[in-house]
Amino acid sequence: MQFIPHNRHSKFIAFIFSGAFGSSSSNIEQARGYTSSLVAALRPSPNVSAPGSRPLHTSRPLSSPVANRPLSPHLPLKKPQFSATFSISHRIFGAALGVAIISVPLATKYSLMFGV
Amino acid sequence: MGIGEHFEGVKQHWARNFAFLDYFKKVYGRAEPLPKWSDADVEEFIASDPVYGPQLKALRESRKFALAGALVGATHLGGVAFKYSKAPHGIVLATGFGAITGAVLGAEVAEHWYQLYKMDKQGANLRFIYWWEDKVSGLFLVLSSVLSLLHMMIRFLFVT
Numbered sequence: 001m002q003f004i005p006h007n008r009h010s011k012f013i014a015f016i017f018s019g020a021f022g023s024s025s026s027n028i029e030q031a032r033g034y035t036s037s038l039v040a041a042l043r044p045s046p047n048v049s050a051p052g053s054r055p056l057h058t059s060r061p062l063s064s065p066v067a068n069r070p071l072s073p074h075l076p077l078k079k080p081q082f083s084a085t086f087s088i089s090h091r092i093f094g095a096a097l098g099v100a101i102i103s104v105p106l107a108t109k110y111s112l113m114f115g116v
Numbered sequence: 117m118g119i120g121e122h123f124e125g126v127k128q129h130w131a132r133n134f135a136f137l138d139y140f141k142k143v144y145g146r147a148e149p150l151p152k153w154s155d156a157d158v159e160e161f162i163a164s165d166p167v168y169g170p171q172l173k174a175l176r177e178s179r180k181f182a183l184a185g186a187l188v189g190a191t192h193l194g195g196v197a198f199k200y201s202k203a204p205h206g207i208v209l210a211t212g213f214g215a216i217t218g219a220v221l222g223a224e225v226a227e228h229w230y231q232l233y234k235m236d237k238q239g240a241n242l243r244f245i246y247w248w249e250d251k252v253s254g255l256f257l258v259l260s261s262v263l264s265l266l267h268m269m270i271r272f273l274f275v276t
Contacts (some may be wrong), residue, residue, distance in 0.1 A: 095177065106216065109223065114243045115143055115177055116172065 009088055137240045143245055153248055161244050171240040178226030182219045189218015 130217060158176070162169040193214025199208045 006258065106220070110182075110219075111140070111144075111225065112237045112241060113175060116175075116244050 041092060136238065139242060142242060151252055152247060157248065157251075158244065161247050165243060165247070168236075168240045168243040169208070171182070171235040171237070172244055173234060174235065175231040175237060175240060178223060178230060178232060181226035181229070182220040185222020185225070186215040186219035187219065190215035192218075 158172070162173045165172075190211045191214070192213035194207055197210035201207070
């Protein structure tokens with residue numbers, strides 16, 4: 001499984017994108033399914049037997065029923081606080097500023113070449 | 117009042133400093149856009165103008181350098197991403213960014229190959245725009261006068 005950051009920004013961004021993509025399986029949902037099935041794997045299960053051949057993550061293979069489970073709500077419940085709002089808007093503004101700083105001089109340069 | 121004159125001077129200072137932005141207003145910010153020109157029209161202008169024609173030609177040649185650089189950069193960085201990572205979005209983004217950086221490098225090579233730093237790029241483009249404007253407005257005048265003459269003749273024929 002790829003590295004998925006679990007900070008509050010990724011929850012916010014994933015919340016936005018889960019609204020965009022509907023309830024199809026996304027990385028965050030798969031990751032949360034992974035963590036909750038890891039909890040299930042702590043209980044004794046029949047597949048964990050030989051010492052050298054332990055399955056990598058869980059005892060159950062990750063399949064589509066895992067990804068279809070609903071998530072517990074976090075963003076619709078918690079009241080937006082100044083620190084969190086400032087932080088994510090700072091990140092969004094920084095990303096937009098980075099895009100502008102890269103793209104505006106490039107556009108100026110290439111408009112001279114490709115304009116006529 | 118002295119302070120008003122001072123601010124007028126400040127505004128003129130910054131207008132002079134940002135005068136290079138007028139180029140974009142004249143080329144892209146027209147109220148009625150000029151009719152689209154073809155490569156043949158540009159070649160005609162290059163042949164006609166002895167000063168700015170070669171500059172415009174060098175500018176157009178530099179496009180090939182930029183495109184070649186974009187291809188090289190895109191294949192290289194996309195290839196690196198494909199070799200070391202199987203994430204499809206990563207490969208796409210790496211190809212795009214490689215294209216951008218390769219195009220910048222190609223344009224820089226062309227800048228020194230054709231000595232574009234000695235030329236007035238905005239001036240060369242603007243000369244073509246003015247030449248095209250004059251050519252097209254002449255056409256417009258001829259066409260509109262012919263149409264209005266026809267209109268008058270038809271009305272005259274119908275009245276009598």
